[in-house]
Amino acid sequence: MSAIDASYWSELQRHALASYDEALLRQVAARLVKPRNQWPAADLIERSAAAIANPVLIDRRFQDLTPPARRVLALIGHSRQPYWDLGNLVELTLALGHSDGLQPVLELLEAGMLYPGLRHPRSNKTPSSNGVSSSHPSAGPARGKLKSFEQWMAAPGPEGLLVFAPPAIAARALGEDLGLPDLSDSPAASARDTLANAAGWQETDGLEWLLRLAVLWQQVSAAPLRCTQQGEFFKRDFERLGQDALLNAAPADRLADVPDAAFLAIALAEQEGILTDSDGEWRAGPLPTVWEKGLAATLEALWTDLPRLSAWNPLDGWRGFAAQTGNPFPSAYLLAFLLLARLPEDAWVHPETIEQWILTQHPYWANESLRPSRQKPWLETFLLGVAYQLRLVQVMPPPVSPSGTGPDPEGGGWRVRLSPTGRWLLGLTEAPNLETVHTQTLLVQPNLQIIAYRQGLTSSLIARLTQFAAWEGLGAACTLQLQPETVYRALEAGQSFDSIRRTLEQHSTRGVPPAVLDSLRTWSNKRDRITVYSSATLLEFGSAEDLNEALGRGLPAARLSDRLAVAASEEAIEFRHFRLTSTRDYALPPEKCVQVEPDGVTLSVDGARSDLLLETELPRFAELIGNFSTGRRQYRLTPASLSAARAAGMTRTMLEMWFHQRAGQPLPPAARLLMTAGEAEAPHLRHHLVLHVADEEMADGLMQWPQTREWIEERLGPTALVVRQENVPALCEQLRAVGIEVGNEELGPTA
Template sequence: MPPPIADYTTWTERVRETLDRYAEPLSRAVSARLVQPKIGQTVEDLADKAAATQTNAPVIDRRIRELPEGPQTLLRLVGLSRQPIWNVGQLITLSAAAGHADGFAPLQSLLEAGLIFPTQTPGNAPITDFTAWFGGAGMLAASVFVHPAVAARSREIGTGEDRKKARAAPTPTAGGDGLDWPLRLAAVWQRTRQLPVKMTQAKLLFKRDLTRLQADDLLAAPLIDVPEKVADPGVLAFEWAAAAGMFRPIEMEYHADAVLGSWPAGLWALLTHLFAAFFQVETWDPLKGYAPSDTALSPTATAALILFDQMALTPGKGKTAADLAAPLWDRHPSFPSALSREAAKTQGAGWVEALLLTVAVPLRVVEVQAGEPRTFRLSDFGRYLFCGEPEPQPPAAFPQTLMVQPNAEVLVYRQGLTPPLIAELSRFAAWKQIGPACTLELNAEETYHGLESGLTLAGIKQTLDRHAMRPVPNNVADLLRRWADKRERITVYPTATLVEFTTPADLDLALSRGLVAIKLTDLIGLTADGREPEFKALRLIGNREYDAKPVKCLTIADDGLTIAVDPVQADLLLEAEIARLAEPLPVTGNGPRQFRLTPRTLRQATEQGQSLDELDRWFVSRTGNPLTPAGRLFVTGPTVSSPVTETCRIVRLSSVEIADGIVQWPETCGLILDRLGPTVVMIEEENLTRLREVLAEIGVQLKDSQPT
């Protein structure tokens, strides 16, 4: 995640580090465009001054005005987006859509002027030439960043007096309260806190997580005041939240941050933050929904930015979707080809209308004007973003906006919701409904999450009391206290050594001798404060690195149900893992610990959400083989069709050759029901006499078995 926009110092340091990755001639040339070099000045000193110049408004203003029209327009659009990091291919597309179809040239001018910088270099090799750098990184991978101070100056210079003086007429409009997407992003943050979202190597959603996001009714709740259905709202909410820095990527998984700490406090600050993050959403389309592509860049971000910039030319005048779509159809390189055949019939007017109604209007950037056809114009917040107008007045505050019900549900009226209150409630209460009145639920799991994120019981009650219209019911307060008490009984050891013993008697002896301090289970002891036990007093047979992959440490008997544990290879996590699948067997003498798979234990495992594939993966990691046939019988038996009993005769033949002949000969093959083995066939009872007669004709006598 990039550093906060307001943190100019961090961005300046980033510029300085990037200049270090330039080859010396290029570093000197770029720095010299920003500051006047002195005779004998070292490249390091020159780079220091060039990086510091990024926040020098008069110098940056002069450098921007010296640019040709194409690079200046491109820099202005980047500044208007409030998004400091852009893909190079997107910027080339953006430049062409703005009327400057010069390929990489406008961006190269900005790189050479020291106003935009590469985010990375292939193989961390020094950059000697920007064209070669772009060719090595590729259209889809190369990206650049702009210092937020430079972006702010580009907005100021590029806004123009005509836009600053233009004011919107006070005609009736319809728009949202700006909370539709913040609420959905808070909800998807909660979903990801409960279960991380996995990504493929191509950075696409796994099928399971995609289905989960698409089927989420809460995320798909209707937008307020905008009668438009969002395409794949759950996917958009997740990708938008990821772009807004609400998740931490860990080994191809997205995990929710402990708190929504990246959210600014005020509504306009939050909406500006989300507005900038939207331009990093790559795989969502207003009409198609989730629409990833391995070969092309999504036109959504660049088309949206061009749309808003067009509206800023006449901020007080409404335009139809067809009017706004026409320039995109004519000049945007990838917009026409990205449209479906149906959307192309209106030259993308439906695409534009869907984008504005599902994103721009709920974000309060655009207003919908009444009439037929409906028209769109920038709102007061949109004019602040694109026309340099002052920031709108904050919405009226209604601090008492929620009611805690005796059933532990919390009813919240949207008029009083603020970004800090949404973030605070999301930490300890589960969102259940999003609408004019939102509903949350207080439960044990979310309370534990809130306490783990740093909240206290007193803090949770204070939040509810401060914003409640009436006191929190006593039974709900008691519930919160009981949930908090359960968690407080859990002791956290930042560092410790776990020692597993062979028998409970060995553990008791170690406790009495002070080798371990605490008895966790019948076989596991814990040393306090991270202190290592006196290993010379213990007979160690192994140790474990728990960051490593699970080790094969189980052997399955021939019955497919009895599992023996290898004490040398087993780790402490095995005890918790196997307890969900099998029952422990009594320990006999010095023999290994044993467990047994049973129908009950495997049924409980599947009821708790473990699929057959997950069971197979666990058995492969611990035994080297998937779940045994006997175990699979317990899992899949209740779900398959019922077995059928039949009364048949078994015929055991004297040789394989005779069996082959009977199965092949047309006179007898129709009498055979099934072949059970090399010399054994099965026939129906009524066919026995006919088979006996046919075989007798060729001299083969079929005898009945003698009863025993």
């Protein structure tokens, strides 16, 4: 069963039970824990969650179930995949011969053995080799309480009809008789096989899809896959994948062509978390940590991915990530493996025989109205192309004709049986030892090419090689190329020159050429020339002595200057040594920390609220004039400083924005004057004759009366009007006409 921590499932179970209406919760708890008292709902949830850790209790409850329900639980147990689409479970139940496929599933839900998966499987990945999704089960949006399972089935929401059975429960169901038939060939045929082809069966190393996932990881690391709003790949990326020589190449021991092989790798990678959906792009996630645990654990992870594959199937190939209905293949895969498990030891069967059984028993294919295009054979493709390469089955080549000139035309094609790995994954036997004994399997050549002989490859070695060398050929002997980019990628992923060298030396059949080590060292050193802190914590001390004292106390930071130190993360900083005078978060908008003095050109900085950006912004357009003991530094805008700012490309708009952001006020007039005075039209000094009138009303009248208006040049103020020298006689004449005599203080009596 899944290697996920039991506490994860317990937490998930609590989350599911908490989403039940109290009546439903009591109904489920009554069957699972059989409370004797009226316990509060919270207690019922806790006791139900604790029950799955009690195998005796689970066994008792299991025996209370009807045989069809027990079989459903056993099927989940055999699959090792706790999450199943409800439709697939119904299909499995019907295929096993039960007339009502839904009833056993409902019974399990009501018995607390099965739970609705109340989260979207895509947004919160089902458990896999990469471990549990980071988001907490209870972190999802609040939903209405579930009153009944029928209500949930009628309106399942965006999550779909997904159910899960905690592995601890499903594992107790293993061994339940599923009532499947033995489809092995006739005894006569088997005896002939034994004599003719006793040693002719084949089994792969199980690395093929692992290597393809590694190649895919490298491809996506180099260039993410972009998606349309419908969730499909952009045409260019789709073609790139479809034409990729490595991902689409046939394996060395090809038995069947896998349709859209590159896209099967995509579907598996999505399940494994190797690809992560990020803002409409599929990016490379981390390589699965389970690869470090060995081939068996890695194959187990891939095995549990099979029932969750919806984007690819052996009949259609790639179907896309968009949610689609009618995917009977997960249930058919499991039936096929379980039918193989029913074969006697050393017995073989033709894939067509199994497929025929599925076609007649599985409700999807048994449907008489099924289109002919859906009735095409697909199981041989799956078993020989996928399962064989995952080391789940062994194959027997077609028998040789009695004349020895070729395959026996009556013997049929390839036959299959479960491998020890397949039997183990179905929960039928103990885990086989899949680890290789050959550790020295690499040949590192001076031209930076690595030849990796497949018989010595392990999943952890594949993971390490994938990080620092590019796969260039897959086959019995794989080839890789060391490149600056790949080594850099490995260094960024946490490897070092020493760890890369160790890997190569440990697994090389010969010593690593000095030229290769020199290249690796050069590339590694080059990386040390520039360090980028994407989200660092900068500590600004009052003096160099304070910084020295802090470093002396073990501050995990690097010194940048005599008063500044940087820490890549503040998690390791022991804040008990420090008194925070202020804190500034650079992901937030700039803070207002500047006060404009009344003169409009002097700026006082509030040191407690200022930031490093401000300290670099101000010198661009202002001059530092002092650092005062009040904690305020002062800058002054001067014609020279603003002239320099203009020369550096600063505009009035930029300065206005800065004042709004940092001072919370518009650009002061004095600052505006200094900034824009040079751009304005040159001012003029000129003489004017000014007519001063007694009051504002008289000025208004003179400005409005056409006889006087035409001789007045402009109005300077409420009672002051400008008159040109040459217009004075004409204006005076008009004024005399209305009885106003103009006195002339400077020019003497007017004419």
